Amino acid sequence: MQWTDEGIMLGSRRHGEGNAIAELMTCEHGRHLGMVRGGAGSRQRPALQPGNTVRAVWRARLDEHLGNYTIEAMRVHAASSSAGSKVLYGVTHLAALCRLLPERDPHPKVYDALSAVLDELENETAAAHVVRFELQMLTELGFGLDLAACAATGLATELEYVSPKSGRAVSRNAGEPWRDRLLRLPAFLSGDEGSSLEDIADGFALTGFFLARHVLEPRGLTFGEAREGFIATVLGQRIARTATGGGR
Amino acid sequence: MPKAVAGPEIERLIQLLARLPGLGPRSARRAALHLIKKREQLMAPLASAVTTAMEKIEICRVCGNIDTKSPCTVCTDDKRDQSMIVVVADVADLWALERAAALNARYHVLGGTLSPLDGVGPQDLSIDALVARAHDTTVKEIILALNATVDGQTTAHYITDLLRDANVAVTRLAHGVPVGGELDYLDDGTLTAAMRARTPL
Numbered sequence: 496m497q498w499t500d501e502g503i504m505l506g507s508r509r510h511g512e513g514n515a516i517a518e519l520m521t522c523e524h525g526r527h528l529g530m531v532r533g534g535a536g537s538r539q540r541p542a543l544q545p546g547n548t549v550r551a552v553w554r555a556r557l558d559e560h561l562g563n564y565t566i567e568a569m570r571v572h573a574a575s576s577s578a579g580s581k582v583l584y585g586v587t588h589l590a591a592l593c594r595l596l597p598e599r600d601p602h603p604k605v606y607d608a609l610s611a612v613l614d615e616l617e618n619e620t621a622a623a624h625v626v627r628f629e630l631q632m633l634t635e636l637g638f639g640l641d642l643a644a645c646a647a648t649g650l651a652t653e654l655e656y657v658s659p660k661s662g663r664a665v666s667r668n669a670g671e672p673w674r675d676r677l678l679r680l681p682a683f684l685s686g687d688e689g690s691s692l693e694d695i696a697d698g699f700a701l702t703g704f705f706l707a708r709h710v711l712e713p714r715g716l717t718f719g720e721a722r723e724g725f726i727a728t729v730l731g732q733r734i735a736r737t738a739t740g741g742g743r
Numbered sequence: 744m745p746k747a748v749a750g751p752e753i754e755r756l757i758q759l760l761a762r763l764p765g766l767g768p769r770s771a772r773r774a775a776l777h778l779i780k781k782r783e784q785l786m787a788p789l790a791s792a793v794t795t796a797m798e799k800i801e802i803c804r805v806c807g808n809i810d811t812k813s814p815c816t817v818c819t820d821d822k823r824d825q826s827m828i829v830v831v832a833d834v835a836d837l838w839a840l841e842r843a844a845a846l847n848a849r850y851h852v853l854g855g856t857l858s859p860l861d862g863v864g865p866q867d868l869s870i871d872a873l874v875a876r877a878h879d880t881t882v883k884e885i886i887l888a889l890n891a892t893v894d895g896q897t898t899a900h901y902i903t904d905l906l907r908d909a910n911v912a913v914t915r916l917a918h919g920v921p922v923g924g925e926l927d928y929l930d931d932g933t934l935t936a937a938m939r940a941r942t943p944l
Binding site: 545546568579587590727 | 859892
């Protein structure tokens, strides 16, 4: 078995002394793991950093084997990691989201969206792109939100809320009596251009609620500190101190 | 499965040696043979050293370093600069920095870096102890000597954010061209980082 594909590094872990197991989000083969011989060495490690776009050749005797990767870096997003915390937190959070997808299940739309959002991470619009990516992940995992029209009136205008129960949009007038119980739908998700900090916070609250309820909690998972760090960075806030460990 | 060529005690010794980093079954067999041949000169002192080390090794309660006493030799050394703490991921990094003798400061060993892939979160690292040490009035600078990887640098940013309240300067190691490095052989990431961090001559 052999194939060649373009992929985005999600992470790697050491395997033995000199090798590494690389996890890639590939264009045509989905989230796919493989062993990189010499991957723990100083020559190959830079290419195996999360967020890098690589050209990967995968070889195995049988399809169900872990197989070996030969990896060549194409675009090194990790290089911009020295630029700031937004990119670092963003890359780590996006990789963690992709890890929620099943292995070896092609998701070309997720790959394209991931590639696009990685390119945007250094820009001011990064947060809105990450919120849209989280929405797309919900859709890919089978829990997509219906934000096209009001669940109560059927109108496609003045959509301001989302029902936490049904995941459907609710218009301003229909949702007003229950506004305290509804989630805010930020304007940039209902077609408007531009996004304020409040919109961004609302966007993350919306996607965070549904990701936690439908995807993370059933698997016994929680959001990592990377998402919290990314949101705090884009909103100009500080990370809430959650560390309690003495380590070691 | 290969047939055992020696008694179970020797086979057990070979198996344990083969678990050491850098040793496989063949080299473990050679090491075991060497130990057996030099029983008095090498095997006995080694066994004694291993036993003593196992009994006496402690994790320093201040910095997380490995030593035979707590606080460790580094923490109790009065000649070290008390105003600087170098934060490293592992004891191996501490030893590497000490080998280089680049700085005469104190250390703090985190015990790893944040890594979602390996399920390592802030609660698994010695971050609270670092924050507490940073609030000591004698400490003026925290140097984050963490790996130049996404995990390492994410950890650095996370710690920087937690140290905002502490009255300390937070710095990190430079990224760029290694001593003796040739540009032609460097990866794109290192070159980009080096270009961004260029300094006037």
